[in-house]
Amino acid sequence: MLWKLLVEYLRPHRGLLLAVVVFQLAQSIASLYLPTLNADIIDEGVAKGDTGYILRVGTVMLVITVVQIACAVTAVYFGAKAAMGVGRDLRGAIFTRVGAFSEQEVTRFGAPSLITRSTNDVQQVQQLVLMGATLMVAAPMLSIGGVIMAVRQDVQLSWLIAVSVPALLAAVGLIITRMVPLFRLMQARIDTVNRVLREQLTGIRVVRAFVREDVETARFGKANADVTDTALRAGRLMALAFPTVMLVLNVSSVAVIWFGSFRIQDGSMQVGTLIAFLSYLMQILMSVMMATFMAIMIPRAAVSADRIGAVLGTESSVRPPLNPVGFGAGRTGRGELELRGVGFAYPGAEAPVLTGISFTARAGQTTAIIGATGSGKTTLVNLMPRLFDATDGAVLIDGVDVRELDPDLLWGHIGLVPQKPYLFSGTVRSNLLYGKPDATEDELWRALSIAQAEGFVREMEGGLDASVSQGGTNVSGGQRQRIAIARALVKRPELYIFDDSFSSLDTATDARLRQALRRHTAGATLVIIAQRVSSITDADQILVLDGGRLEGRGTHAELLETSETYQEIVNSQLAAEETV
Known part of the structure; x- marks a missing residue:
């Protein structure tokens, strides 16, 4: 060699x-x-x-x-x-x-x-x-x-x-x-x-x-x-x-x-x-x-x-298509996400992480995914922007299999806020411009306002030009999450994916942020991975994962009547709140 x-x-x-x-x-x-x-x-x-x-x-x-x-x-x-x-x-x-x-x-x-x-x-x-x-x-x-x-x-x-x-x-x-x-x-x-x-x-x-x-x-x-x-x-x-x-x-x-x-x-x-x-x-x-x-x-x-x-000499398991396609004239929607019989198993694993997942997240609607720890929520999130490739079934955006799309085109239509938000060393401005390099100052402040981050950013020395250390270690966990959310909002994608992105926020800030999000993202597709039921009660559809399978589907009210797993999650969180 x-x-x-x-x-x-x-x-x-x-x-x-x-x-x-x-x-x-x-x-x-x-x-x-x-x-x-x-x-x-x-x-x-x-x-x-x-x-x-x-x-x-x-x-x-x-x-x-x-x-x-x-x-x-x-x-x-x-x-x-x-x-x-x-x-x-x-x-x-x-x-x-x-x-x-x-x-x-x-x-x-x-x-x-x-x-x-x-x-x-x-x-x-x-x-x-x-x-x-x-x-x-x-x-x-x-x-x-x-x-x-x-x-x-x-x-x-x-x-x-x-x-x-x-x-x-x-x-x-x-x-x-x-x-x-x-x-x-x-x-x-x-x-x-x-x-x-x-x-x-x-x-x-x-x-x-x-x-x-x-x-x-x-x-x-x-x-x-x-x-x-x-x-x-x-x-x-x-x-x-x-x-x-x-x-x-x-x-x-x-x-x-x-x-x-x-x-x-x-x-x-x-x-x-x-x-x-x-x-x-x-x-x-x-x-x-x-x-x-x-x-x-x-x-x-x-x-x-x-x-x-x-x-x-190592090739990525996620390979770009030889002949990438665009959305073309046959586009079925704007940011519509569909999973058809999706399954995923890690190489050499005894059992798959996900099995037979099928659902559609439509534009203008909020789709929430909830489940116990280890149920496969984050793995499911990784399949949507093709960070992994499904080992079974297909993931489609606007009717096109993500494995056939040009990777830059695919990622350009998705705004992802990961479970562990990461900020790069630089400034608040440079981190926000990751979402849209040519964004104006007004767009940056608007995104920060929606993400409930405008107040603390204005108080930071330098405002938008305030220094951010590697990983965002000089701001709190909640502030880091809100800046990461603002970064996705600046991009104005057609599909938003929030992977447990509100976990570090207090209940009041969470409520204000979700209300502002609803106005800002009207017409876009929202997929929210959540641990707290209170964050998703107003979602258009809630998907309940259990052991890598889709155990329940419906609104908050419907699932309270039809899904035992969802009822257990709700009851456990209510009990925890009453204990506190």
Whole structure:
């Protein structure tokens, strides 16, 4: 997966990589030429006392060194630019893919893991590209060129190269093979740290309410210690690689000097040639060492690439139609919602969540859905805007199956207020404009007024431009719900879906909001998921869910006579109110 990923995402940066190769080639040629010039100075200039020759060749070496430095800096610049581009493209691809996921895929991967994959995992691949562009291009050039130049200096000492390089590769290769499983384990444990931290930050109120700070601290401490332990084990192996490399380098240097001294003694080699041969051997071994460092990075990058590839290779269970349709001339209504024998079962589940749900929510009417916890209300809501696809039956809007509609067209006709309203970091205005980017200020205030949010928004510093923190944590639950309702109202859709969106409101505010909604949404279709019977007594039809099946249908008065489940819900809530 790593090589496939690199080939695909390096393709747009071919020009930068070509520039890296050119400058690395120039740098390598300069590096290979310098030891020969140094040998000439020693054997020709110093030995014969020719100061002019030393100055001339020394000047050439200085110029070559300057060129070498310039080429190295330029190669690193273009390599870094290519690596940053790959990282940017990978993050964009992951974000785009995750944005197309249904809730099913997001749940399967988990939000903490998806965050890790788009940050830490991408960074590992990005670093590999950077190191590869700056090291792996030069390493083969210096290795092959160094062997050629060393053999030209002295053939009889070349056997030392044939011994030193395999010894270095074998020693470091053994270390690397032990590091691969540790890197894989490390990424999984980083996921765990992110998950625990995310849970604690999100549920900080629950943690404090139940005085579980010590427990959560210990829980995070264990996850943190696991990552540290794995990193230390991998770090010890990586630390072992450096002494191993230095041992081979030093032993090889001693061997060259030892055997070379005998050749100088018998007159078959000059001092400058020995120094040049030693320089080339060091270049060869250093190149192998650089390649080794890359080899150390490859296992972790490969693990990260597998995790990235798993996200990019996952298709959403909610797929856009190949030939999307519009509503067309055969449109049966405006926002009319119909469910025909709808059923839904999660993959691998023993029993379906919903079975045989059929009803029609007509324009200009309010359809309420009520049921006990776990009866399938929220799952039913997710099927309407096609956050999930029904496994049986069909969901239709204005007579068209939602699976055949263009997704943007479908979502453009629906205003959804989820059970847990979420506000984005920014301002009240920016959150409301999610519903309609070109909405005027009057439209925003009107939506806030209907949602019973105008009063507290005007009191906030800045009004519409008041700051909203991520998730809306700087406002109360009821205020957050009302802003979310106003966001849907700004959109003016033809189908409103309120998933238990009034649960944080007091009875008086709830009543005023529903009365204002009735006037504002006249002609639109309203679907309200509710827990409180008092919120839906005036609905045109009430649907009672029980165990994933439609147990009752009718008005409040009709259901009191015909539905035992509805009667139980009403009686339980009345009893609770009397107790209070």
